[in-house]
Amino acid sequence: MTAPIVGSGVKRKEDHRFITGQGRYTDDINRPGQAHAYFLRSPHAHAKIKSIDTAAALKAKGVVAIFTGKDIAADKLGGLICGWMVTSKDGSAMKNGAHPALALDTVRYVGDHVAIVIAETHAQARDASELVNVDYEELPVVTDPAKAQSQGAPQIHAEAPRNTIYQWEIGNKPETEAALKKAATVVKLNLTNNRLIPNAMEPRAAIGDYDDGTGGYTLYVTSQNPHVARLVMSAFIGIAPEHKLRVVAPDVGGGFGSKIFIYAEEVVCTWAAKKVNRPVKWAAERSESFLSDAHGRDHVTSAELALDADARILGFRVKTTANLGAYMSTFSSSVPTYLYGTLLSGQYNIPAIYCEVDAVYTNTAPVDAYRGAGRPEATFVVERIIEEAARQLKMDPVEFRRKNFVRTFPHQTPVIMNYDIGDYEASLAEALKMSDYEGFPARKAEAKSRGKLRGIGFSTYIEACGLAPSAAVGSLGAGVGLWESAEVRVTPTGGVEVFTGAHSHGQGHETTFAQIVAGRLGIPIENVEIIHGDTASVQFGMGTYGSRTSVGMTAISRALDKIEAKAKRIAAHVLEASAADIVFENGEFKVAGTDRKLAFHELALNAYTAHKFPTSEIEPGLKESVFHDPTNFTFPAGCHICEVEIDPDTGVTKIVSFVAVDDFGNVINPMIVEGQVHGGVAQGIGQALLEHGVYDTESGQLITGSYMDYTMPRADDLPSYKVGLTVTPCPSNPLGVKGCGEAGAIASPAAVMNAVTDAIGIKEFNMPATPLRVWQALHATRAAAE
Amino acid sequence: MTGVAMTVNGKAVSGDVETRTLLVQFLRENLRLTGTHVGCDTSQCGACVVHVNGKAVKSCTMLAVQAEGAQVTTIEGLAKDGKLHPVQAAFKEHHGLQCGFCTPGMIMTAVDMIRRIPNLDETTIRQQLEGNLCRCTGYQNIVKAIDAAAKEMKGAHA
Numbered sequence: 001m002t003a004p005i006v007g008s009g010v011k012r013k014e015d016h017r018f019i020t021g022q023g024r025y026t027d028d029i030n031r032p033g034q035a036h037a038y039f040l041r042s043p044h045a046h047a048k049i050k051s052i053d054t055a056a057a058l059k060a061k062g063v064v065a066i067f068t069g070k071d072i073a074a075d076k077l078g079g080l081i082c083g084w085m086v087t088s089k090d091g092s093a094m095k096n097g098a099h100p101a102l103a104l105d106t107v108r109y110v111g112d113h114v115a116i117v118i119a120e121t122h123a124q125a126r127d128a129s130e131l132v133n134v135d136y137e138e139l140p141v142v143t144d145p146a147k148a149q150s151q152g153a154p155q156i157h158a159e160a161p162r163n164t165i166y167q168w169e170i171g172n173k174p175e176t177e178a179a180l181k182k183a184a185t186v187v188k189l190n191l192t193n194n195r196l197i198p199n200a201m202e203p204r205a206a207i208g209d210y211d212d213g214t215g216g217y218t219l220y221v222t223s224q225n226p227h228v229a230r231l232v233m234s235a236f237i238g239i240a241p242e243h244k245l246r247v248v249a250p251d252v253g254g255g256f257g258s259k260i261f262i263y264a265e266e267v268v269c270t271w272a273a274k275k276v277n278r279p280v281k282w283a284a285e286r287s288e289s290f291l292s293d294a295h296g297r298d299h300v301t302s303a304e305l306a307l308d309a310d311a312r313i314l315g316f317r318v319k320t321t322a323n324l325g326a327y328m329s330t331f332s333s334s335v336p337t338y339l340y341g342t343l344l345s346g347q348y349n350i351p352a353i354y355c356e357v358d359a360v361y362t363n364t365a366p367v368d369a370y371r372g373a374g375r376p377e378a379t380f381v382v383e384r385i386i387e388e389a390a391r392q393l394k395m396d397p398v399e400f401r402r403k404n405f406v407r408t409f410p411h412q413t414p415v416i417m418n419y420d421i422g423d424y425e426a427s428l429a430e431a432l433k434m435s436d437y438e439g440f441p442a443r444k445a446e447a448k449s450r451g452k453l454r455g456i457g458f459s460t461y462i463e464a465c466g467l468a469p470s471a472a473v474g475s476l477g478a479g480v481g482l483w484e485s486a487e488v489r490v491t492p493t494g495g496v497e498v499f500t501g502a503h504s505h506g507q508g509h510e511t512t513f514a515q516i517v518a519g520r521l522g523i524p525i526e527n528v529e530i531i532h533g534d535t536a537s538v539q540f541g542m543g544t545y546g547s548r549t550s551v552g553m554t555a556i557s558r559a560l561d562k563i564e565a566k567a568k569r570i571a572a573h574v575l576e577a578s579a580a581d582i583v584f585e586n587g588e589f590k591v592a593g594t595d596r597k598l599a600f601h602e603l604a605l606n607a608y609t610a611h612k613f614p615t616s617e618i619e620p621g622l623k624e625s626v627f628h629d630p631t632n633f634t635f636p637a638g639c640h641i642c643e644v645e646i647d648p649d650t651g652v653t654k655i656v657s658f659v660a661v662d663d664f665g666n667v668i669n670p671m672i673v674e675g676q677v678h679g680g681v682a683q684g685i686g687q688a689l690l691e692h693g694v695y696d697t698e699s700g701q702l703i704t705g706s707y708m709d710y711t712m713p714r715a716d717d718l719p720s721y722k723v724g725l726t727v728t729p730c731p732s733n734p735l736g737v738k739g740c741g742e743a744g745a746i747a748s749p750a751a752v753m754n755a756v757t758d759a760i761g762i763k764e765f766n767m768p769a770t771p772l773r774v775w776q777a778l779h780a781t782r783a784a785a786e
Numbered sequence: 787m788t789g790v791a792m793t794v795n796g797k798a799v800s801g802d803v804e805t806r807t808l809l810v811q812f813l814r815e816n817l818r819l820t821g822t823h824v825g826c827d828t829s830q831c832g833a834c835v836v837h838v839n840g841k842a843v844k845s846c847t848m849l850a851v852q853a854e855g856a857q858v859t860t861i862e863g864l865a866k867d868g869k870l871h872p873v874q875a876a877f878k879e880h881h882g883l884q885c886g887f888c889t890p891g892m893i894m895t896a897v898d899m900i901r902r903i904p905n906l907d908e909t910t911i912r913q914q915l916e917g918n919l920c921r922c923t924g925y926q927n928i929v930k931a932i933d934a935a936a937k938e939m940k941g942a943h944a
Contacts, residue, residue, distance in 0.1 A: 018886030021821015021861035028820035253887025506885030682924030707830035715915035
């Protein structure tokens with residue numbers, strides 16, 4: 001007997017086109033008659049635009065048109081929006097400044113969009129952009145979130161005094177203050193969560209195409225959620241009614257959150273396509289990606305953990321300033337609030353939590369969701385202070401965690417979340433075994449004999465994903481529902497087409513979704529086609545982010561329920577039996593207790609010929625659709641253990657072991673899940689050791705604006721990870737699955753930094769632990785001691 | 787504009803280009819061979835690696851006119867007679883790709899690496915991938931795929 005297809009490491013259906021160079025990414029598409037766009041961007045971090053003179057540029061070779069913010073305003077287009085309303089603790093709405101697609105009178109960060117230059121070739125558009133004469137009046141700049149609210153800091157939007165977008169709170173303030181008051185020990189920690197630049201390998205791109213014959217627009221774009229892009233561009237920006245706007249997100253080369261958002265370039269290219277009555281194509285150069293893709297993280301936090309004399313946690317207070325950059329990006333408001341504060345209970349019983357978050361404007365690129373989005377920031381705070389607490393109490397960090405673990409489910413935290421299921425002890429125990437924790441003291445001593453500093457760090461994380469029950473997120477301010485859709489079409493010859501509202505940009509949906517269908521219907525996986533990423537073929541869908549594919553998979557599963565139910569009714573007529581006697585197994589409809597049966601493809605043909613059942617009772621055809629709204633988040637959790645060795649002479653940190661044990665519930669394809677963990681951990685290690693988006697505080701220039709300056713993790717920076725799984729099936733969906741895409745990036749930074757601080761013996765040390773910074777910290781400590 | 791002629795994937799090709807046209811632009815825009823990708827503008831990411839006269843080259847770092855008369859192989863020309871190159875097959879077998887964008891450059895680099903270095907180990911493979919960035923896989927399965935392909939190709943030649 002062959003192994004069941006669900007749960008096995010089926011090789012990916014999508015791979016053939018990618019390994020043979022036949023992927024079709026946005027920049028691979030060329031439309032007849034297309035012109036090329038180049039965006040003129042602000043070289044200043046903050047300036048008034050006094051005038052823009054395009055006369056010389058318009059005369060340059062090949063130039064078709066040049067548009068500025070005034071042209072967009074003249075067409076009365078709306079600006080870019082933030083789709084999640086966050087309310088301050090005083091009850092006031094968040095203070096959101098306008099975000100025109102092309103700047104009107106002020107630029108607010110280096111890379112802000114000033115004009116679109118359209119020409120016959122990309123090179124001509126770029127050349128001509130240098131002839132556009134913009135007269136700027138430079139204004140003072142603030143880039144540091146800790147300084148943005150200071151008296152006298154430059155005001156970035158008139159709507160937001162002291163650059164404060166909102167002052168949000170969650171949890172119970174008096175209870176938490178009381179816990180801190182009665183505590184035997186209060187552990188305090190100041191932390192920063194470094195700004196990251198997402199850097200999906202495919203730069204963003206867009207082609208706007210207008211059909212004068214039909215009055216319809218088509219936008220080809222690097223998007224994780226084409227329907228949401230269409231909705232925003234139609235309902236808020238007003239380019240065209242939704243039914244006259246088709247958005248296609250073809251193969252997309254990685255997203256990590258950065259391709260969720262609706263950006264200026266795709267809006268302007270779509271709008272401009274009608275103005276010039278030609279397709280308008282834009283593809284970002286990597287330098288533009290650095291400047292203008294939404295960045296991630298950038299928090300400054302202070303945290304206090306209250307403990308009783310028996311090392312049990314009594315309360316947790318957190319104060320965070322979150323840098324949201326120069327404008328509010330599409331979902332930026334939700335990231336340091338509902339995706340952050342709600343995770344501050346970690347895997348622990350914490351009776352009282354209170355968290356305040358101030359979100360601020362600065363003259364930097366907008367900050368929004370990046371792999372994990374809020375949950376890595378929360379996990380970093382929780383797991384760093386848990387480790388620090390154990391150190392202060394001189395307790396084994398494992399024992400301290402065990403003492404405070406949540407062990408009964410469901411578990412209601414003080415910060416909204418209701419954990420449905422988990423077994424934190426199981427993943428911890430497995431990770432301890434895989435990392436040979438018992439052997440660590442000997443390894444540390446051996447490293448010391450070679451003059452090296454060895455450290456070990458834990459991160460027993462939890463995250464909430466599978467975003468999300470629509471009413472719940474609606475009550476918290478979301479402007480959208482977070483259900484997912486699926487449509488399953490059985491063809492007359494028994495093939496299956498699945499139209500999903502989820503979008504795959506590396507996750508392997510064409511394989512995992514097909515596994516679910518093939519397993520359920522008992523048909524070969526080759527007979528299943530997964531279609532996504534085109535608003536013209538897929539009914540409305542919410543796209544992929546927040547490890548929410550469990551929602552899309554459940555929608556498919558429920559559509560298959562409907563297919564099976566209808567097929568059984570048809571089979572009953574064809575086989576001349578009662579519907580109650582029809583059983584469906586191994587791809588065959590059988591009359592129980594007889595040898596009468598129909599193969600799946602025979603049933604399909606009968607559904608379409610409609611010769612043998614009463615069409616007054618049963619419609620011909622076999623196609624079902626579902627809009628599935630999840631009933632809860634899913635709560636993946638696990639334990640990551642990192643062991644580092646640091647050379648005190650060079651400051652170089654080497655990861656000698658990285659163990660990740662995760663509980664993702666039931667696993668559809670372990671090969672793909674492992675790959676997701678590898679990639680997430682790599683991004684987390686990148687944050688901890690290498691990556692840092694840095695702006696010059698005086699000029700607001702992005703110092704880390706290329707791969708020469710921003711340290712992307714390379715193959716020889718990273719170890720081979722040891723990956724394990726434990727399983728508690730998720731009770732809130734029929735497949736028992738949880739999300740797995742973000743866990744690696746959520747858990748790993750804290751594990752690495754707990755290991756680094758263990759090795760160097762310094763309590764407060766910020767990411768990234770580059771050789772220079774480690775060396776400086778060690779020498780500063782040594783100098784202070786001398 | 788300047789005329790340029792070369793052999794790409796075994797076929798003679800020619801075109802008129804601006805002298806500043808990069809080889810990758812000639813491949814993608816003139817020949818519509820879009821399997822070769824552009825992931826950066828500083829010769830760092832390696833998504834554009836092709837073979838020029840048998841050696842791995844970042845095609846974003848070479849002018850089209852410099853490839854005059856050269857034999858160029860792109861990812862589209864790697865499989866022969868409908869049969870995948872062992873490195874292509876290994877990337878699929880070992881899940882060495884996710885979004886697929888860096889993959890053509892990774893595969894072309896790997897083929898060159900295996901050709902140049904007889905006994906690849908994990909450390910060497912990781913060092914040799916210094917010029918290729920991947921954001922999805924964390925590299926582990928890319929390393930595994932290259933290692934497996936190298937062993938298979940060695941076996942085939944032994």
